Amino acid sequence: MSRRYDHARVAEYWQHVWEREGVYETPDDVANPTYVLGMFPYTSGSLHMGHIRNYAITDAHARYRRMAGDDVLHPMGWDAFGLPAENAAYERDTDPESWTRACIERMRDDLEEMGFGYDWAREITTCDPEYYRWNQWLFTRFLDNDLVEYDSATVNWCPDCETVLADAQVETDDYEGAHAHAAGGVCWRCGTPVERRDLDQWFFTITDYADELYDGLDELEGWPEGVRDSQRNWIGRQAGARVAFDVGEHGAVSAFTTRLDTVYGATYLALAPGHDLVSDLAETDADVAAYLEAVASTDDAGLSGVETAVTATHPFTGEEIPVYVAAYVLDDVGTGAVMGVPGHNDRDHAFADEHDLPVEQVVEPVDGSPTNLPDDPYTEDGMLTDSGEYDGLASTAARDRLLDHEAVEEATTYRLRDWLIPRQRYWGTPIPIVHCPECGPVPVPDADLPVELPEYVQTTGNPLDAAEEWKHVDxxxxxxxxxxxxxxxxxxxxxxxxxLRFLSPHFEDAPFEQETADEWLPVDVYVGGEEHAVLHLLYLRFFTRALADLGLLDRREPVERLINQGTVLHSGKKMSKSAGNAVAPHEYGAETTRLFVLSAAHPAQDFEWTVKDVSTAYDFQQDCYELVSEFADQRSRRRRSQAARAVRTESEPHDAYLEREIDRTIAAVTEEYDRFRFHRVVGELQRFVRLLRRYAEYEPPYLFAYSRGLRVLTTLLAPIAPYLAEELWHLLEEDGLVAEADWPESLRDVADHRIERGLVRTTLADVRDITDVVDIADPEAIEVVVAADWKYEAYRLAQAADPDDAIVGEIMGTESIQRRGDAAAEYAADLADRSTGLAPIVDGDRELEVLQQAAWLFEDEFGADVTVRRATEDDDLADKARPNKPAIHIS
Incomplete structure (x- = not known):
């Protein structure tokens, strides 16, 4: 029998067996539904390492939960519409659908070769009319329930992609300000500077859910805080007040502020270039008109601005203050107007400094300490000064009192804007609307859905606008x-x-079957990149709430636990074809690749792709295979009465260590699988393989313990290396498939497994240190002495005591300890000094048992006779022994 594992030789066979046995098919009747989902891939043409890492995580978790007894749904589909496919088809002189279908075939083959266990019967493809019919159906339902608006709006336009973009698809250096016209905004797809255009457009009214989406983030405890913060920033809810400034014949201009306590420090009023009043002023003010033209043609207007010919009346002081048009004021944040308070706001101060505007202090530190005004603003809360009747009030109290003024209105604003959904491109879902000169926009009846795309014709601009026969209807x-x-x-x-469609992909009466959706939701585990925090995940949460309000769902949050996978780096840069540092997923073998990406780091962390580390993953597979194949080979030899390594059927004391270590490994690995720490799973299994090898070579192994250890190794390995595990399971002559095997359970109580392991490791390390320091090359005997019982009692008392209590007195007040005299007092004082850092321990009897079971490890490593015993009354080593820190004597 070959002792080398050949993944390529076995992969196709086990794929066939898994498919034949329907291992990954989701049962119809479920008792423990677990929905595991990776963000489905865009059909880019081939899998990359980002895909592999994402789907290796979901596959490992799905396999683990299936073996643990859950009814698992683990589906796959294709995000098949989009501009990149349209552009790729244009470049290749083909049509988007042909290109997309070819990409899907390649990527499906890649996924199957990697051994990912999907329920392919639930596969969905978003460019199928059977799928996008329901996009259109949902659009009309949203329209019927006032969740869709058709309105003239100033929108983001990418001149290269020739389409509008939603706010979230405009990238800026300043994420928090990444809205619409923000300076430096570029297209998320191509990086082209974004322009502004006025168009009639369709919007989903996501702003109706702004408060619920914001407040709901507090309940998403299974989501990374970074994603929740990104959504909070994007929604941008701010509680504050609107202050009305009178601008003569132009009426009142409302400025939003979160620092109403600084209102007396307002020395100018600043309007966004897109403010309605600015449009009016530009008709008669040449300077304003010229400034608007200049701002529209630059990507970075910075602190630029222009003073207008009008002034505003300060509602509290009655003074006239200048009105500016300023690029730093955003027309879609707040009211598009800012009361400029240079003394207490960083941006206002920078603008005032640029335009030589006055800086006034109206808030000072409560303790009277100096500020750096006027050179730098003071932006903290404090006590009001030079604020009329409000002088002396604390900022918080002043904000409440100022709300009573007739020019002030309490208000909440949001950065979030309604979701602009139309794209002027071919490869997407046609919006199911007919524009009638008599009736206006009319939704296409359900009976006429789907509105299918016409045949693709290459053209500039919007291809559907050029499809005359398709476009003209009654x-x-x-x-x-x-x-x-x-x-x-x-x-x-x-x-x-x-x-939701994955739950009932062939349902013909609605987008999904509600009863099934309510049974499976929320998605238990969802894995994908943090870059989708707003573009995808916020929309996902909005849709779920809207569907619930339409009576189609009971759930309002779609995902319980979100895992963001980190980036695969190569030579310090993100691995990609464009960077020239990509490694094909199959270059090192599918299973070696997936094992490496899981073992390299925590799923959320970036990691560097190195040949050395990939080789370590490959070698680990070979170690596992060699161990099991050797056992199977020896078993076959014994059956044929040929020379073979002997095994024992009667246990010896040292076998107890292996039996307990098997249980410890089950407990540790299970805990790491539950926490998605697959890198630690691999570390545990590597240590376990080394132990099994060492045990088998120490003396003839005890058949019951050793064969169980190999079975446990195989089952624990199965979620992360499924091909290898199936091959090992077959060599072990176990029934069925390991993919369908039960997750192993510990036979003993191993609640303290980490403490027990640490005890053995540190004791071994102490012996090594002593032999090194004293330079004992060949020790004859090692004596390990476990502390006396009274020290464990003292330790427990110190652990339970309040650090502020008299710990020494409490310990010495115990009769069994007190009679130990000075030794007890000295030990009690030591415990009191370390009271806040006392680690968990096992009791003396358990410590003795663990070390006695592990004595063979010392004998094997040092070639010495080993004695493990408890300290006695007149023991020279008794003073040195501490709980879980035995005394050691080497001769």
Missing amino acids: CPDCGADAERETDTMDTFVDSSWYF
Whole structure:
């Protein structure tokens, strides 16, 4: 029998067996539903390492939970619409659908070769009319329930992609300010500077859910805090007040502020370039008109601004203050107007410094300490000064009192804007609207859905607008000549509810079967990149709430636990084809690759791809295979009465160590699987393999313990290296498939397994240190002495005591300890000094038992006779022994 594991030789066979046995098919009737989902891939043409890491995580968890007895749903599908496919088809002189279908075939083959266990019967593809029909159906339901608006709006336009972009698809250096027209905004797809255009557009009214989406983040305890913070920042809820400034014949301008206590320090009023008043002023003010033109043609307007010909009346002082148009004020944040308070706001101070505007202090530190005004603003709360009747009030109290003024209104603002969904591109879901000159926009009736895409024709601009035969239709309401909506939906609509379609992919009466959805939701584990915090995950949460309000779901949050996988790096940079540092997933073998990406680091951390570390993953597989194949070979030899290594059927004392270490390994590995720390799973299994090898070579192994150890190794390995585990299971002649085997259980109480392991490791390390320091090359005997019982009693008392109590007195007040005299007093004082850092321990009897069971490890390593005993009354080593820190004597 070959002792080398050949993944390529066995992979195809086990794929066939898994498929034949329906291992990954989700049962119809479920008792313990567990929904494990990886963010489905965009059909880019081939798998990359980011895919492999994502799907290795979900696959390992799904396999683990299936073996643990859960009914697991682990599906896969394709995010198949989108501009990149359209561009790729254009470059290759083909059509987007042909290109996309070819990519899907390649990627499906790649996933199967990697051994990922999906329920392929539930596969969905968003460019299938059977899928996007329900995008259109949901659009009309949203429209019927006032969740869709059609309005003229100033929108983001990418001139390279020739389409509008939602706010979340405009990238800026300053994430918190990444809205619409923010300076430096570029297209998320191509990096082209974004322009602003006025167009009639369709919006999903996600702002209706702003408060619920914001407040709900506090309950998502299974989500990374970074994702929750990103969504909080994007929603941008701010509680504050609107202050009305009178601008003469132009009426009142409302400025939003969160620092109403600084209102007396307002020395100017600043308006966003897109503010309605600015448009009016530009008609008669040449300077304002010229400034608007200049701002529109630059990507970085910075602290630029222009003073207008009008002034505003300060509502508290009655003074006239200048009105500026300023690029730093955003028209879609707050009210698009800012009361400039240079003394107490960083941005206002920078603008005032640039335009030589006055800086006034109206808040000072409560303790009277000096500030650095006017050179730097004082932005903390404090006590009001130079604020009329409000002088002397603390900032908090002043904000409450100032709300009573007639020019002030309590208000809450949001950065979040409604979701702009149309795209002026071909490869997407047609928006199911017919524009009638008589009736206006009319939704396509359900009976006429799906509105399918016409045949693709290469053209510049919007291809659907050029599809004349497809575009011209009769109005569904009045029958007059009308035109279809020629925009398609943002592809994030596809991914906002796809997790629901997986639950009933062939259901024909609705997008999903509600009873099934309510049974399976929320998704138990969802894995994907943190870059989707807003673009995808916020929309996912919005859709779930909207569907619940439509009576289609009971759940309002879609995902219970979110795992963000880190990035695979190569030569310090993110691995990618464009960077020229990509490694093909199959270059080192599918199973070696997936084992490495799981063992390299915690799922959330980035890690560096190195050949050395990949080789370690490969060698580990070979070690496992060699261990089991050797056992199987020896078993076959014994059956044939040939020379073979002997085994024992009667146990000896040292076998207890292996039996207990098997149970400890089960407990430790199970804990790490539950915590998604697959790198620690691999570390545990590597140590376990070394132990099994050492045990088998120490003397003939005890068959019951050793064979159980190999079975446990195989089952614990199965979620992360499924091909290898199936091959090992077969060599062990176990029934069925390891993929369907029960998760192993400990036969003994190993609640203290980490303490017990630490005890053995530190004691071994202490022996090594002594032999090194004293330079004992070949010790004859090692004596390990476990502390007396009274020291454990004293230790427990110190652990339980309040650090502020008289710990020495409490310990010495115990009669059994007190009679130990000076030795007890000295030990009690030592415990009191360390009272806040006392680690958990096992009791003396357990310590003795663990070390006696492990004595063979000392004998094997040092070639010496080993004695493990308890300290006695007149023992020279008794003073040195401490709980879980035995005394050691080497001769």
